[in-house]
Amino acid sequence: MTDAWRKYAAFFMISFKQSWLNKGNLSGGLLFLIILLFTYNRLWEVIGLEQDQIGLNATFVWYLLFAEMIILSAPRSERILADDVKSGTMAYYINKPVSFFLMRYAEALGAMTVSYLSMGTLGSLAALLLTEKPPFLWWQYPFIFIACGISSAINTLLYTAIGLSALWLENIRTLSMAVQRLAFIFGGAIFPLTIYPEWFVDIAQWTPFYAVYYLTIRLVYDFSWQNLGEACLLNFLWTSGIVAFIAYAYRKLNRRVNVYGG
Amino acid sequence: MGAKFVSFCRLFLLIQKNHAKTAFLSKSDAFVNVLMMVVNNFSFIFMWWVIFENKGSINGWSFGEMALLFAVMNNAFAFFALFARGSQTLPEYIGNGSLDNFLTTPRNTLFMISVSESTVANWGDFITGFAMFFLSGYVSWNSFLLMLLSSFCAAIVTYAFRLMVSCLAFWAEDTQRLGDNIFMAFLTFAGQPASIFTGWYKILFLTVIPSGFISLYPVEIIKNFSWSALGWLLLGSFGFLFLSIKVFKFGLRRYTSGNRFGIR
Numbered sequence: 012m013t014d015a016w017r018k019y020a021a022f023f024m025i026s027f028k029q030s031w032l033n034k035g036n037l038s039g040g041l042l043f044l045i046i047l048l049f050t051y052n053r054l055w056e057v058i059g060l061e062q063d064q065i066g067l068n069a070t071f072v073w074y075l076l077f078a079e080m081i082i083l084s085a086p087r088s089e090r091i092l093a094d095d096v097k098s099g100t101m102a103y104y105i106n107k108p109v110s111f112f113l114m115r116y117a118e119a120l121g122a123m124t125v126s127y128l129s130m131g132t133l134g135s136l137a138a139l140l141l142t143e144k145p146p147f148l149w150w151q152y153p154f155i156f157i158a159c160g161i162s163s164a165i166n167t168l169l170y171t172a173i174g175l176s177a178l179w180l181e182n183i184r185t186l187s188m189a190v191q192r193l194a195f196i197f198g199g200a201i202f203p204l205t206i207y208p209e210w211f212v213d214i215a216q217w218t219p220f221y222a223v224y225y226l227t228i229r230l231v232y233d234f235s236w237q238n239l240g241e242a243c244l245l246n247f248l249w250t251s252g253i254v255a256f257i258a259y260a261y262r263k264l265n266r267r268v269n270v271y272g273g
Numbered sequence: 274m275g276a277k278f279v280s281f282c283r284l285f286l287l288i289q290k291n292h293a294k295t296a297f298l299s300k301s302d303a304f305v306n307v308l309m310m311v312v313n314n315f316s317f318i319f320m321w322w323v324i325f326e327n328k329g330s331i332n333g334w335s336f337g338e339m340a341l342l343f344a345v346m347n348n349a350f351a352f353f354a355l356f357a358r359g360s361q362t363l364p365e366y367i368g369n370g371s372l373d374n375f376l377t378t379p380r381n382t383l384f385m386i387s388v389s390e391s392t393v394a395n396w397g398d399f400i401t402g403f404a405m406f407f408l409s410g411y412v413s414w415n416s417f418l419l420m421l422l423s424s425f426c427a428a429i430v431t432y433a434f435r436l437m438v439s440c441l442a443f444w445a446e447d448t449q450r451l452g453d454n455i456f457m458a459f460l461t462f463a464g465q466p467a468s469i470f471t472g473w474y475k476i477l478f479l480t481v482i483p484s485g486f487i488s489l490y491p492v493e494i495i496k497n498f499s500w501s502a503l504g505w506l507l508l509g510s511f512g513f514l515f516l517s518i519k520v521f522k523f524g525l526r527r528y529t530s531g532n533r534f535g536i537r
Binding site for chain 2: 033038039040042046050053054057061062180184185186188189193195201207211
């Protein structure tokens, strides 16, 4: 590992340890996930009973688990970054021998990893208790887990990028909420896109949420090597787009800090 | 007593005026935020519309009932977020010692904390709430007044629950995110068709996580008004409010100053 990457690995580890020690945050996220699974399990149980489809809840609960693992494990990095931009704190970091953005992203990844692993472990146990049998074969589980982990890292990158939009917006909290909600519908993060009308799926396919969320989470009930490959390819393409936006916004940001002095 | 109430109302209006002035310093930003909130709400509603289009009804609830639920829930949250969001920031105040500033004012401490924060974006919730009421198919003068009353009661429950969760900070450290997550779980519970919660689920729905006072009773009252349902709603909302104030006062006794110097 080169020296440059060792620095970011250190940021990652510090954040990982801090998040692990912050039991309040961790238990809050886990509690929310369990209640969410419990609530939607009840919803699909009732729908399943009404439509004589016993076991319908299993597909939807496991689908929801992986979707929420991607979404909930992302720390609020956009708020941290926006605060840095607004308060001028970034001027303090910008002259250090590390990239400010990569530093914040490495920290966000550290926090995300702790949440993702703990939610994955406890959430899987909870889903197993609620539904007894998952909709996939157990040998597929590690592949789904890793693919969703990568999606979670891309999702974290997306939110860190939203933090940079504090350059143009006074308050980014509502923007991040709106993006999260769009992710819920275009990414099928609560209900799979199969239940939406065709015209809507056609629109969703052109958004990053379709690749980052839906294509990956779909592996839960429709696992195949072809689907896995498609998810990886499209995720790679959208990640390139997000990175291009970050590079543009970061350059602008640096210029502004130079002008105003942070 | 009357004069004191009028004085509180005046102070409340003055604080709200200042919040509005601050929020509209950048008009375009404020409007973008309100618009984003509306987009955010309608995208969530769209998901449920799709579900009801596919499934018809869920245990007796159709999209009309769901629209009433969204009307009450959005209005209740708007009331809370615009006029009493300070209760959500309480853990931060306790953590950094700025609660001292509130304790030293001659006004009621809880009142001052509650009105200390307001989020302009939540005007978008009012827009959504009223739009959903008119789309629900239950539109009449009676139901409109009942919707306003139910929304107010639901706002009280929302506030009371948030305050109780925030009070955790009196006993433990770093509870801001924990509180936020419990509050989100409460809202998630409230945002489901109440008809799916039967038996033990219903008891849980009305006690430990009192979301039923936001979804179950308000929708029932607007649909088929009954004095008993209204009585339960009033009893539940004011009961939880009373309980939350007790918890706050109990917690406040444990609070030791952060020795922060400042005037508010």
